Amino acid sequence: MSFLTDFKTFLRADEPLAPHTWFGLGGSAEYLAEPETVDQLAALVRRCKEDQMPVRMLGGGSNILVRDEGVPGVVIKLSGDEFSKIVVSESQVTAGGGAKLGHVISTAIREGLAGLETLVGIPGTMGGALHGNAGSHGGDVGQRTAKATVMTRSGELVERTREEMVFAYRQSSLDELVIVEAQFDLESDDPVALTKRMQKHWIVKKASQPMSHQSAGCVFKNPRGMSAAMLIEQAGLKGTQIGQAMVSDRHANFIIADEGASSDDVRRLIELVQSRVQERLGVELETEIEIW
Ligand SMILES: Cc1cc2nc3c(=O)[nH]c(=O)nc-3n(C[C@H](O)[C@H](O)[C@H](O)COP(=O)(O)OP(=O)(O)OC[C@H]3O[C@@H](n4cnc5c(N)ncnc54)[C@H](O)[C@@H]3O)c2cc1C
Incomplete structure:
Protein backbone atom coordinates (compact mmCIF):
# COMPACT_ATOMS: atom_id res chain seq x y z
CA MET A 1 0.00 0.00 0.00
CA SER A 2 1.18 3.50 -0.66
CA PHE A 3 2.32 5.85 2.04
CA LEU A 4 -0.49 8.28 1.25
CA THR A 5 -3.23 5.62 1.41
CA ASP A 6 -1.99 4.16 4.69
CA PHE A 7 -2.11 7.47 6.53
CA LYS A 8 -4.80 9.21 4.47
CA THR A 9 -6.84 10.35 7.50
CA PHE A 10 -4.11 12.72 8.65
CA LEU A 11 -1.59 13.06 5.80
CA ARG A 12 -1.68 15.33 2.75
CA ALA A 13 0.69 15.41 -0.21
CA ASP A 14 2.32 18.52 -1.65
CA GLU A 15 1.16 20.85 1.12
CA PRO A 16 2.36 24.50 0.92
CA LEU A 17 4.34 25.32 4.06
CA ALA A 18 4.25 29.14 3.79
CA PRO A 19 0.93 29.41 5.68
CA HIS A 20 2.45 27.30 8.46
CA THR A 21 5.42 29.61 9.07
CA TRP A 22 5.85 33.14 10.40
CA PHE A 23 7.93 34.17 7.39
CA GLY A 24 5.09 32.98 5.15
CA LEU A 25 7.62 32.02 2.46
CA GLY A 26 8.94 28.94 0.71
CA GLY A 27 7.64 25.87 -1.08
CA SER A 28 5.66 22.76 -0.18
CA ALA A 29 6.26 19.71 1.95
CA GLU A 30 6.19 16.45 0.00
CA TYR A 31 3.83 15.28 2.77
CA LEU A 32 2.37 17.12 5.76
CA ALA A 33 1.05 14.92 8.57
CA GLU A 34 -1.14 16.11 11.44
CA PRO A 35 -1.64 13.00 13.60
CA GLU A 36 -4.41 13.10 16.20
CA THR A 37 -3.01 10.54 18.62
CA VAL A 38 0.31 9.25 19.95
CA ASP A 39 -0.42 5.87 18.31
CA GLN A 40 -0.89 7.48 14.89
CA LEU A 41 2.32 9.47 15.42
CA ALA A 42 4.28 6.34 16.39
CA ALA A 43 2.95 4.35 13.39
CA LEU A 44 3.94 7.16 11.03
CA VAL A 45 7.40 7.61 12.56
CA ARG A 46 8.10 3.85 12.36
CA ARG A 47 6.98 3.77 8.72
CA CYS A 48 9.20 6.75 7.85
CA LYS A 49 12.14 4.86 9.34
CA GLU A 50 11.30 1.66 7.39
CA ASP A 51 10.94 3.60 4.12
CA GLN A 52 13.98 5.80 4.90
CA MET A 53 11.78 8.82 4.41
CA PRO A 54 13.19 12.12 5.76
CA VAL A 55 11.03 13.43 8.58
CA ARG A 56 10.95 16.78 10.41
CA MET A 57 8.88 18.36 13.13
CA LEU A 58 7.07 21.64 12.59
CA GLY A 59 5.81 23.63 15.56
CA GLY A 60 4.41 27.12 15.08
CA GLY A 61 6.93 27.78 12.30
CA SER A 62 8.30 30.87 14.05
CA ASN A 63 11.96 29.88 13.81
CA ILE A 64 12.07 28.34 10.34
CA LEU A 65 12.73 29.57 6.82
CA VAL A 66 11.50 27.09 4.19
CA ARG A 67 13.43 27.11 0.90
CA ASP A 68 11.53 28.01 -2.28
CA GLU A 69 12.15 24.45 -3.57
CA GLY A 70 10.17 22.98 -0.65
CA VAL A 71 10.95 20.07 1.63
CA PRO A 72 11.29 16.40 0.69
CA GLY A 73 9.75 13.71 2.92
CA VAL A 74 7.31 14.12 5.77
CA VAL A 75 6.73 17.20 7.91
CA ILE A 76 4.82 16.43 11.11
CA LYS A 77 2.75 19.01 12.96
CA LEU A 78 1.25 18.20 16.37
CA SER A 79 -2.05 20.02 15.82
CA GLY A 80 -4.34 17.36 17.37
CA ASP A 81 -6.04 18.02 20.74
CA GLU A 82 -4.10 15.22 22.38
CA PHE A 83 -0.88 17.14 21.78
CA SER A 84 -2.21 20.53 22.90
CA LYS A 85 -3.38 19.61 26.40
CA ILE A 86 -2.27 21.72 29.37
CA VAL A 87 -2.81 20.24 32.84
CA VAL A 88 -2.08 21.94 36.16
CA SER A 89 -1.41 19.97 39.32
CA GLU A 90 -0.28 21.86 42.42
CA SER A 91 2.81 23.80 41.31
CA GLN A 92 3.38 21.81 38.12
CA VAL A 93 2.16 22.46 34.61
CA THR A 94 2.24 19.64 32.05
CA ALA A 95 1.85 20.59 28.40
CA GLY A 96 1.72 18.73 25.09
CA GLY A 97 4.38 19.42 22.47
CA GLY A 98 1.84 21.10 20.20
CA ALA A 99 0.43 23.42 22.90
CA LYS A 100 1.01 27.09 22.15
CA LEU A 101 3.69 28.50 24.46
CA GLY A 102 1.47 31.56 25.02
CA HIS A 103 -1.34 29.30 26.29
CA VAL A 104 1.05 27.49 28.66
CA ILE A 105 2.21 30.86 30.06
CA SER A 106 -1.31 32.29 30.46
CA THR A 107 -2.54 29.09 32.14
CA ALA A 108 0.33 29.22 34.64
CA ILE A 109 -0.35 32.89 35.41
CA ARG A 110 -4.09 32.31 35.84
CA GLU A 111 -3.29 29.54 38.32
CA GLY A 112 -0.87 31.83 40.22
CA LEU A 113 2.25 29.95 39.14
CA ALA A 114 5.43 31.89 38.46
CA GLY A 115 8.47 30.98 36.37
CA LEU A 116 7.38 31.16 32.72
CA GLU A 117 6.21 34.80 32.53
CA THR A 118 9.57 36.07 31.21
CA LEU A 119 8.86 34.09 28.03
CA VAL A 120 5.79 36.13 27.13
CA GLY A 121 5.59 37.12 23.49
CA ILE A 122 7.70 34.21 22.18
CA ASN A 133 15.54 26.37 24.63
CA ALA A 134 13.72 29.59 23.79
CA GLY A 135 14.29 32.44 26.19
CA ARG A 160 13.87 12.29 30.14
CA THR A 161 14.37 13.42 33.73
CA ARG A 162 15.76 16.78 34.84
CA GLU A 163 19.17 15.16 35.46
CA GLU A 164 19.31 13.81 31.91
CA MET A 165 18.54 17.13 30.22
CA VAL A 166 21.06 19.85 29.45
CA PHE A 167 20.02 23.33 28.37
CA ALA A 168 22.27 26.11 27.12
CA LEU A 177 12.62 13.38 16.85
CA VAL A 178 9.53 14.50 18.82
CA ILE A 179 9.04 16.35 22.08
CA VAL A 180 5.64 14.90 22.97
CA GLU A 181 5.07 16.39 26.41
CA ALA A 182 6.90 18.25 29.16
CA GLN A 183 6.38 19.14 32.77
CA PHE A 184 7.40 22.48 34.32
CA ASP A 185 8.11 23.08 38.01
CA LEU A 186 6.79 26.51 39.01
CA GLU A 187 6.32 28.57 42.17
CA SER A 188 3.15 29.92 43.76
CA ASP A 189 2.71 33.66 43.42
CA ASP A 190 -0.03 36.25 43.36
CA PRO A 191 -1.78 36.19 39.94
CA VAL A 192 -2.22 39.99 39.95
CA ALA A 193 1.49 40.63 40.62
CA LEU A 194 2.37 37.98 38.03
CA THR A 195 0.14 39.58 35.41
CA LYS A 196 1.81 42.94 36.04
CA ARG A 197 5.28 41.39 35.64
CA MET A 198 4.21 39.67 32.45
CA GLN A 199 2.79 42.91 31.04
CA LYS A 200 6.08 44.69 31.77
CA HIS A 201 8.03 42.01 29.86
CA TRP A 202 5.53 42.22 27.02
CA ILE A 203 5.85 46.01 26.71
CA ARG A 224 29.54 34.81 23.33
CA GLY A 225 29.45 38.11 25.24
CA MET A 226 28.28 40.08 22.19
CA SER A 227 25.01 41.17 20.65
CA ALA A 228 24.41 40.06 17.07
CA ALA A 229 22.11 43.07 16.54
CA MET A 230 24.88 45.44 17.67
CA LEU A 231 27.43 43.79 15.35
CA ILE A 232 25.06 44.02 12.37
CA GLU A 233 24.41 47.68 13.17
CA GLN A 234 28.14 48.39 13.57
CA ALA A 235 28.76 46.80 10.19
CA GLY A 236 26.37 49.39 8.75
CA LEU A 237 23.80 46.84 7.63
CA LYS A 238 20.57 48.17 9.13
CA GLY A 239 18.06 48.68 6.33
CA THR A 240 20.09 46.61 3.82
CA GLN A 241 17.75 45.00 1.31
CA ILE A 242 17.83 42.13 -1.16
CA GLY A 243 14.68 41.81 -3.26
CA GLN A 244 11.84 42.36 -0.79
CA ALA A 245 13.80 41.15 2.27
CA MET A 246 15.30 43.80 4.55
CA VAL A 247 17.43 44.00 7.69
CA SER A 248 15.00 45.70 10.09
CA ASP A 249 15.95 49.25 10.99
CA ARG A 250 14.20 48.77 14.34
CA HIS A 251 16.11 45.63 15.45
CA ALA A 252 19.11 44.72 13.29
CA ASN A 253 18.90 41.01 14.15
CA PHE A 254 15.47 40.77 12.49
CA ILE A 255 15.03 40.26 8.76
CA ILE A 256 11.60 41.29 7.61
CA ALA A 257 9.96 40.03 4.45
CA ASP A 258 7.75 42.45 2.58
CA GLU A 259 5.07 41.48 0.11
CA GLY A 260 6.57 39.71 -2.88
CA ALA A 261 9.67 38.51 -0.99
CA SER A 262 10.98 35.04 -1.77
CA SER A 263 12.70 32.67 0.58
CA ASP A 264 15.77 33.06 -1.60
CA ASP A 265 15.80 36.85 -0.97
CA VAL A 266 15.98 36.14 2.77
CA ARG A 267 18.63 33.45 2.37
CA ARG A 268 20.86 35.70 0.24
CA LEU A 269 20.46 38.54 2.74
CA ILE A 270 21.48 36.20 5.60
CA GLU A 271 24.63 35.25 3.66
CA LEU A 272 25.39 38.90 2.89
CA VAL A 273 25.09 39.88 6.58
CA GLN A 274 27.33 36.97 7.60
CA SER A 275 30.04 37.84 5.10
CA ARG A 276 29.98 41.62 5.82
CA VAL A 277 30.13 41.13 9.62
CA GLN A 278 33.02 38.67 9.15
CA GLU A 279 34.84 41.02 6.80
CA ARG A 280 34.32 44.23 8.81
CA LEU A 281 34.37 42.98 12.40
CA GLY A 282 36.00 39.54 12.19
CA VAL A 283 33.07 37.79 13.87
CA GLU A 284 31.31 34.72 12.52
CA LEU A 285 27.54 34.88 12.94
CA GLU A 286 25.71 31.58 13.31
CA THR A 287 22.02 31.43 12.39
CA GLU A 288 19.45 30.96 15.12
CA ILE A 289 16.70 30.26 12.61
CA GLU A 290 16.65 26.94 10.79
CA ILE A 291 16.71 26.86 7.02
CA TRP A 292 14.77 23.89 5.63
C1 LIG B 1 8.30 37.92 16.37
C2 LIG B 1 9.16 36.81 16.93
C3 LIG B 1 9.75 36.97 18.17
C4 LIG B 1 10.57 35.95 18.72
N1 LIG B 1 11.14 36.15 19.94
C5 LIG B 1 11.91 35.17 20.47
C6 LIG B 1 12.50 35.34 21.76
O1 LIG B 1 12.34 36.35 22.43
N2 LIG B 1 13.27 34.32 22.25
C7 LIG B 1 13.46 33.16 21.55
O2 LIG B 1 14.15 32.27 22.05
N3 LIG B 1 12.92 32.99 20.32
C8 LIG B 1 12.14 33.95 19.77
N4 LIG B 1 11.59 33.77 18.54
C9 LIG B 1 11.88 32.54 17.77
C10 LIG B 1 10.82 31.42 17.95
O3 LIG B 1 9.57 31.97 18.31
C11 LIG B 1 11.24 30.40 18.98
O4 LIG B 1 12.42 29.78 18.56
C12 LIG B 1 10.13 29.35 19.20
O5 LIG B 1 10.39 28.66 20.40
C13 LIG B 1 10.01 28.35 18.06
O6 LIG B 1 8.86 27.56 18.31
P1 LIG B 1 7.98 26.97 17.10
O7 LIG B 1 6.94 26.09 17.68
O8 LIG B 1 7.50 28.05 16.22
O9 LIG B 1 9.06 26.08 16.37
P2 LIG B 1 9.36 25.93 14.78
O10 LIG B 1 9.84 27.23 14.26
O11 LIG B 1 8.17 25.33 14.14
O12 LIG B 1 10.53 24.89 14.84
C14 LIG B 1 11.78 25.24 15.40
C15 LIG B 1 12.57 23.95 15.67
O13 LIG B 1 11.90 23.20 16.69
C16 LIG B 1 11.64 21.87 16.22
N5 LIG B 1 10.37 21.43 16.80
C17 LIG B 1 9.18 22.04 16.76
N6 LIG B 1 8.26 21.33 17.44
C18 LIG B 1 8.89 20.23 17.90
C19 LIG B 1 8.50 19.09 18.68
N7 LIG B 1 7.24 18.95 19.15
N8 LIG B 1 9.41 18.15 18.95
C20 LIG B 1 10.70 18.28 18.53
N9 LIG B 1 11.13 19.32 17.80
C21 LIG B 1 10.24 20.28 17.50
C22 LIG B 1 11.57 22.01 14.70
O14 LIG B 1 11.83 20.77 14.07
C23 LIG B 1 12.66 23.02 14.47
O15 LIG B 1 13.90 22.36 14.52
C24 LIG B 1 10.77 34.75 17.98
C25 LIG B 1 10.15 34.60 16.72
C26 LIG B 1 9.35 35.62 16.20
C27 LIG B 1 8.69 35.40 14.87
Whole structure:
Protein backbone atom coordinates (compact mmCIF):
# COMPACT_ATOMS: atom_id res chain seq x y z
CA MET A 1 0.00 0.00 0.00
CA SER A 2 1.18 3.50 -0.66
CA PHE A 3 2.32 5.85 2.04
CA LEU A 4 -0.49 8.28 1.25
CA THR A 5 -3.23 5.62 1.41
CA ASP A 6 -1.99 4.16 4.69
CA PHE A 7 -2.11 7.47 6.53
CA LYS A 8 -4.80 9.21 4.47
CA THR A 9 -6.84 10.35 7.50
CA PHE A 10 -4.11 12.72 8.65
CA LEU A 11 -1.59 13.06 5.80
CA ARG A 12 -1.68 15.33 2.75
CA ALA A 13 0.69 15.41 -0.21
CA ASP A 14 2.32 18.52 -1.65
CA GLU A 15 1.16 20.85 1.12
CA PRO A 16 2.36 24.50 0.92
CA LEU A 17 4.34 25.32 4.06
CA ALA A 18 4.25 29.14 3.79
CA PRO A 19 0.93 29.41 5.68
CA HIS A 20 2.45 27.30 8.46
CA THR A 21 5.42 29.61 9.07
CA TRP A 22 5.85 33.14 10.40
CA PHE A 23 7.93 34.17 7.39
CA GLY A 24 5.09 32.98 5.15
CA LEU A 25 7.62 32.02 2.46
CA GLY A 26 8.94 28.94 0.71
CA GLY A 27 7.64 25.87 -1.08
CA SER A 28 5.66 22.76 -0.18
CA ALA A 29 6.26 19.71 1.95
CA GLU A 30 6.19 16.45 0.00
CA TYR A 31 3.83 15.28 2.77
CA LEU A 32 2.37 17.12 5.76
CA ALA A 33 1.05 14.92 8.57
CA GLU A 34 -1.14 16.11 11.44
CA PRO A 35 -1.64 13.00 13.60
CA GLU A 36 -4.41 13.10 16.20
CA THR A 37 -3.01 10.54 18.62
CA VAL A 38 0.31 9.25 19.95
CA ASP A 39 -0.42 5.87 18.31
CA GLN A 40 -0.89 7.48 14.89
CA LEU A 41 2.32 9.47 15.42
CA ALA A 42 4.28 6.34 16.39
CA ALA A 43 2.95 4.35 13.39
CA LEU A 44 3.94 7.16 11.03
CA VAL A 45 7.40 7.61 12.56
CA ARG A 46 8.10 3.85 12.36
CA ARG A 47 6.98 3.77 8.72
CA CYS A 48 9.20 6.75 7.85
CA LYS A 49 12.14 4.86 9.34
CA GLU A 50 11.30 1.66 7.39
CA ASP A 51 10.94 3.60 4.12
CA GLN A 52 13.98 5.80 4.90
CA MET A 53 11.78 8.82 4.41
CA PRO A 54 13.19 12.12 5.76
CA VAL A 55 11.03 13.43 8.58
CA ARG A 56 10.95 16.78 10.41
CA MET A 57 8.88 18.36 13.13
CA LEU A 58 7.07 21.64 12.59
CA GLY A 59 5.81 23.63 15.56
CA GLY A 60 4.41 27.12 15.08
CA GLY A 61 6.93 27.78 12.30
CA SER A 62 8.30 30.87 14.05
CA ASN A 63 11.96 29.88 13.81
CA ILE A 64 12.07 28.34 10.34
CA LEU A 65 12.73 29.57 6.82
CA VAL A 66 11.50 27.09 4.19
CA ARG A 67 13.43 27.11 0.90
CA ASP A 68 11.53 28.01 -2.28
CA GLU A 69 12.15 24.45 -3.57
CA GLY A 70 10.17 22.98 -0.65
CA VAL A 71 10.95 20.07 1.63
CA PRO A 72 11.29 16.40 0.69
CA GLY A 73 9.75 13.71 2.92
CA VAL A 74 7.31 14.12 5.77
CA VAL A 75 6.73 17.20 7.91
CA ILE A 76 4.82 16.43 11.11
CA LYS A 77 2.75 19.01 12.96
CA LEU A 78 1.25 18.20 16.37
CA SER A 79 -2.05 20.02 15.82
CA GLY A 80 -4.34 17.36 17.37
CA ASP A 81 -6.04 18.02 20.74
CA GLU A 82 -4.10 15.22 22.38
CA PHE A 83 -0.88 17.14 21.78
CA SER A 84 -2.21 20.53 22.90
CA LYS A 85 -3.38 19.61 26.40
CA ILE A 86 -2.27 21.72 29.37
CA VAL A 87 -2.81 20.24 32.84
CA VAL A 88 -2.08 21.94 36.16
CA SER A 89 -1.41 19.97 39.32
CA GLU A 90 -0.28 21.86 42.42
CA SER A 91 2.81 23.80 41.31
CA GLN A 92 3.38 21.81 38.12
CA VAL A 93 2.16 22.46 34.61
CA THR A 94 2.24 19.64 32.05
CA ALA A 95 1.85 20.59 28.40
CA GLY A 96 1.72 18.73 25.09
CA GLY A 97 4.38 19.42 22.47
CA GLY A 98 1.84 21.10 20.20
CA ALA A 99 0.43 23.42 22.90
CA LYS A 100 1.01 27.09 22.15
CA LEU A 101 3.69 28.50 24.46
CA GLY A 102 1.47 31.56 25.02
CA HIS A 103 -1.34 29.30 26.29
CA VAL A 104 1.05 27.49 28.66
CA ILE A 105 2.21 30.86 30.06
CA SER A 106 -1.31 32.29 30.46
CA THR A 107 -2.54 29.09 32.14
CA ALA A 108 0.33 29.22 34.64
CA ILE A 109 -0.35 32.89 35.41
CA ARG A 110 -4.09 32.31 35.84
CA GLU A 111 -3.29 29.54 38.32
CA GLY A 112 -0.87 31.83 40.22
CA LEU A 113 2.25 29.95 39.14
CA ALA A 114 5.43 31.89 38.46
CA GLY A 115 8.47 30.98 36.37
CA LEU A 116 7.38 31.16 32.72
CA GLU A 117 6.21 34.80 32.53
CA THR A 118 9.57 36.07 31.21
CA LEU A 119 8.86 34.09 28.03
CA VAL A 120 5.79 36.13 27.13
CA GLY A 121 5.59 37.12 23.49
CA ILE A 122 7.70 34.21 22.18
CA PRO A 123 5.55 32.72 19.44
CA GLY A 124 5.24 29.03 18.64
CA THR A 125 4.66 25.82 20.52
CA MET A 126 5.97 24.25 23.70
CA GLY A 127 7.82 21.61 21.60
CA GLY A 128 9.54 24.24 19.46
CA ALA A 129 10.48 26.27 22.55
CA LEU A 130 12.02 23.29 24.29
CA HIS A 131 13.86 22.10 21.17
CA GLY A 132 15.77 25.40 20.93
CA ASN A 133 15.54 26.37 24.63
CA ALA A 134 13.72 29.59 23.79
CA GLY A 135 14.29 32.44 26.19
CA SER A 136 13.89 36.09 26.86
CA HIS A 137 14.57 38.66 29.60
CA GLY A 138 17.25 36.47 31.18
CA GLY A 139 15.05 33.38 31.52
CA ASP A 140 14.68 30.33 29.32
CA VAL A 141 12.22 27.48 29.11
CA GLY A 142 14.83 24.87 30.11
CA GLN A 143 15.26 26.43 33.56
CA ARG A 144 11.78 25.31 34.57
CA THR A 145 11.62 21.95 32.78
CA ALA A 146 11.29 19.06 35.21
CA LYS A 147 10.84 16.22 32.73
CA ALA A 148 9.97 15.52 29.13
CA THR A 149 8.48 12.68 27.12
CA VAL A 150 10.09 12.30 23.74
CA MET A 151 9.63 9.96 20.77
CA THR A 152 12.71 8.51 19.09
CA ARG A 153 13.12 8.05 15.35
CA SER A 154 12.11 4.39 15.92
CA GLY A 155 8.73 5.48 17.32
CA GLU A 156 9.60 4.62 20.91
CA LEU A 157 8.45 6.83 23.81
CA VAL A 158 11.16 7.71 26.32
CA GLU A 159 11.06 9.84 29.45
CA ARG A 160 13.87 12.29 30.14
CA THR A 161 14.37 13.42 33.73
CA ARG A 162 15.76 16.78 34.84
CA GLU A 163 19.17 15.16 35.46
CA GLU A 164 19.31 13.81 31.91
CA MET A 165 18.54 17.13 30.22
CA VAL A 166 21.06 19.85 29.45
CA PHE A 167 20.02 23.33 28.37
CA ALA A 168 22.27 26.11 27.12
CA TYR A 169 21.79 29.32 25.13
CA ARG A 170 19.29 28.36 22.38
CA GLN A 171 20.28 24.72 22.75
CA SER A 172 18.83 21.66 24.42
CA SER A 173 19.94 18.06 24.66
CA LEU A 174 16.41 16.96 23.65
CA ASP A 175 17.41 15.93 20.15
CA GLU A 176 15.10 12.96 19.69
CA LEU A 177 12.62 13.38 16.85
CA VAL A 178 9.53 14.50 18.82
CA ILE A 179 9.04 16.35 22.08
CA VAL A 180 5.64 14.90 22.97
CA GLU A 181 5.07 16.39 26.41
CA ALA A 182 6.90 18.25 29.16
CA GLN A 183 6.38 19.14 32.77
CA PHE A 184 7.40 22.48 34.32
CA ASP A 185 8.11 23.08 38.01
CA LEU A 186 6.79 26.51 39.01
CA GLU A 187 6.32 28.57 42.17
CA SER A 188 3.15 29.92 43.76
CA ASP A 189 2.71 33.66 43.42
CA ASP A 190 -0.03 36.25 43.36
CA PRO A 191 -1.78 36.19 39.94
CA VAL A 192 -2.22 39.99 39.95
CA ALA A 193 1.49 40.63 40.62
CA LEU A 194 2.37 37.98 38.03
CA THR A 195 0.14 39.58 35.41
CA LYS A 196 1.81 42.94 36.04
CA ARG A 197 5.28 41.39 35.64
CA MET A 198 4.21 39.67 32.45
CA GLN A 199 2.79 42.91 31.04
CA LYS A 200 6.08 44.69 31.77
CA HIS A 201 8.03 42.01 29.86
CA TRP A 202 5.53 42.22 27.02
CA ILE A 203 5.85 46.01 26.71
CA VAL A 204 9.67 45.81 26.63
CA LYS A 205 9.54 43.08 23.98
CA LYS A 206 7.02 44.90 21.81
CA ALA A 207 9.04 48.10 21.96
CA SER A 208 12.26 46.46 20.77
CA GLN A 209 11.06 44.05 18.08
CA PRO A 210 9.26 44.63 14.77
CA MET A 211 6.58 42.08 15.69
CA SER A 212 3.96 43.19 13.20
CA HIS A 213 6.07 42.22 10.18
CA GLN A 214 6.70 38.84 8.59
CA SER A 215 9.88 37.55 10.27
CA ALA A 216 11.21 34.65 12.31
CA GLY A 217 12.49 36.62 15.27
CA CYS A 218 16.25 36.89 15.76
CA VAL A 219 18.02 35.49 12.72
CA PHE A 220 21.46 35.06 14.34
CA LYS A 221 22.61 33.76 17.71
CA ASN A 222 24.43 36.24 19.92
CA PRO A 223 28.14 35.33 19.80
CA ARG A 224 29.54 34.81 23.33
CA GLY A 225 29.45 38.11 25.24
CA MET A 226 28.28 40.08 22.19
CA SER A 227 25.01 41.17 20.65
CA ALA A 228 24.41 40.06 17.07
CA ALA A 229 22.11 43.07 16.54
CA MET A 230 24.88 45.44 17.67
CA LEU A 231 27.43 43.79 15.35
CA ILE A 232 25.06 44.02 12.37
CA GLU A 233 24.41 47.68 13.17
CA GLN A 234 28.14 48.39 13.57
CA ALA A 235 28.76 46.80 10.19
CA GLY A 236 26.37 49.39 8.75
CA LEU A 237 23.80 46.84 7.63
CA LYS A 238 20.57 48.17 9.13
CA GLY A 239 18.06 48.68 6.33
CA THR A 240 20.09 46.61 3.82
CA GLN A 241 17.75 45.00 1.31
CA ILE A 242 17.83 42.13 -1.16
CA GLY A 243 14.68 41.81 -3.26
CA GLN A 244 11.84 42.36 -0.79
CA ALA A 245 13.80 41.15 2.27
CA MET A 246 15.30 43.80 4.55
CA VAL A 247 17.43 44.00 7.69
CA SER A 248 15.00 45.70 10.09
CA ASP A 249 15.95 49.25 10.99
CA ARG A 250 14.20 48.77 14.34
CA HIS A 251 16.11 45.63 15.45
CA ALA A 252 19.11 44.72 13.29
CA ASN A 253 18.90 41.01 14.15
CA PHE A 254 15.47 40.77 12.49
CA ILE A 255 15.03 40.26 8.76
CA ILE A 256 11.60 41.29 7.61
CA ALA A 257 9.96 40.03 4.45
CA ASP A 258 7.75 42.45 2.58
CA GLU A 259 5.07 41.48 0.11
CA GLY A 260 6.57 39.71 -2.88
CA ALA A 261 9.67 38.51 -0.99
CA SER A 262 10.98 35.04 -1.77
CA SER A 263 12.70 32.67 0.58
CA ASP A 264 15.77 33.06 -1.60
CA ASP A 265 15.80 36.85 -0.97
CA VAL A 266 15.98 36.14 2.77
CA ARG A 267 18.63 33.45 2.37
CA ARG A 268 20.86 35.70 0.24
CA LEU A 269 20.46 38.54 2.74
CA ILE A 270 21.48 36.20 5.60
CA GLU A 271 24.63 35.25 3.66
CA LEU A 272 25.39 38.90 2.89
CA VAL A 273 25.09 39.88 6.58
CA GLN A 274 27.33 36.97 7.60
CA SER A 275 30.04 37.84 5.10
CA ARG A 276 29.98 41.62 5.82
CA VAL A 277 30.13 41.13 9.62
CA GLN A 278 33.02 38.67 9.15
CA GLU A 279 34.84 41.02 6.80
CA ARG A 280 34.32 44.23 8.81
CA LEU A 281 34.37 42.98 12.40
CA GLY A 282 36.00 39.54 12.19
CA VAL A 283 33.07 37.79 13.87
CA GLU A 284 31.31 34.72 12.52
CA LEU A 285 27.54 34.88 12.94
CA GLU A 286 25.71 31.58 13.31
CA THR A 287 22.02 31.43 12.39
CA GLU A 288 19.45 30.96 15.12
CA ILE A 289 16.70 30.26 12.61
CA GLU A 290 16.65 26.94 10.79
CA ILE A 291 16.71 26.86 7.02
CA TRP A 292 14.77 23.89 5.63
C1 LIG B 1 8.30 37.92 16.37
C2 LIG B 1 9.16 36.81 16.93
C3 LIG B 1 9.75 36.97 18.17
C4 LIG B 1 10.57 35.95 18.72
N1 LIG B 1 11.14 36.15 19.94
C5 LIG B 1 11.91 35.17 20.47
C6 LIG B 1 12.50 35.34 21.76
O1 LIG B 1 12.34 36.35 22.43
N2 LIG B 1 13.27 34.32 22.25
C7 LIG B 1 13.46 33.16 21.55
O2 LIG B 1 14.15 32.27 22.05
N3 LIG B 1 12.92 32.99 20.32
C8 LIG B 1 12.14 33.95 19.77
N4 LIG B 1 11.59 33.77 18.54
C9 LIG B 1 11.88 32.54 17.77
C10 LIG B 1 10.82 31.42 17.95
O3 LIG B 1 9.57 31.97 18.31
C11 LIG B 1 11.24 30.40 18.98
O4 LIG B 1 12.42 29.78 18.56
C12 LIG B 1 10.13 29.35 19.20
O5 LIG B 1 10.39 28.66 20.40
C13 LIG B 1 10.01 28.35 18.06
O6 LIG B 1 8.86 27.56 18.31
P1 LIG B 1 7.98 26.97 17.10
O7 LIG B 1 6.94 26.09 17.68
O8 LIG B 1 7.50 28.05 16.22
O9 LIG B 1 9.06 26.08 16.37
P2 LIG B 1 9.36 25.93 14.78
O10 LIG B 1 9.84 27.23 14.26
O11 LIG B 1 8.17 25.33 14.14
O12 LIG B 1 10.53 24.89 14.84
C14 LIG B 1 11.78 25.24 15.40
C15 LIG B 1 12.57 23.95 15.67
O13 LIG B 1 11.90 23.20 16.69
C16 LIG B 1 11.64 21.87 16.22
N5 LIG B 1 10.37 21.43 16.80
C17 LIG B 1 9.18 22.04 16.76
N6 LIG B 1 8.26 21.33 17.44
C18 LIG B 1 8.89 20.23 17.90
C19 LIG B 1 8.50 19.09 18.68
N7 LIG B 1 7.24 18.95 19.15
N8 LIG B 1 9.41 18.15 18.95
C20 LIG B 1 10.70 18.28 18.53
N9 LIG B 1 11.13 19.32 17.80
C21 LIG B 1 10.24 20.28 17.50
C22 LIG B 1 11.57 22.01 14.70
O14 LIG B 1 11.83 20.77 14.07
C23 LIG B 1 12.66 23.02 14.47
O15 LIG B 1 13.90 22.36 14.52
C24 LIG B 1 10.77 34.75 17.98
C25 LIG B 1 10.15 34.60 16.72
C26 LIG B 1 9.35 35.62 16.20
C27 LIG B 1 8.69 35.40 14.87
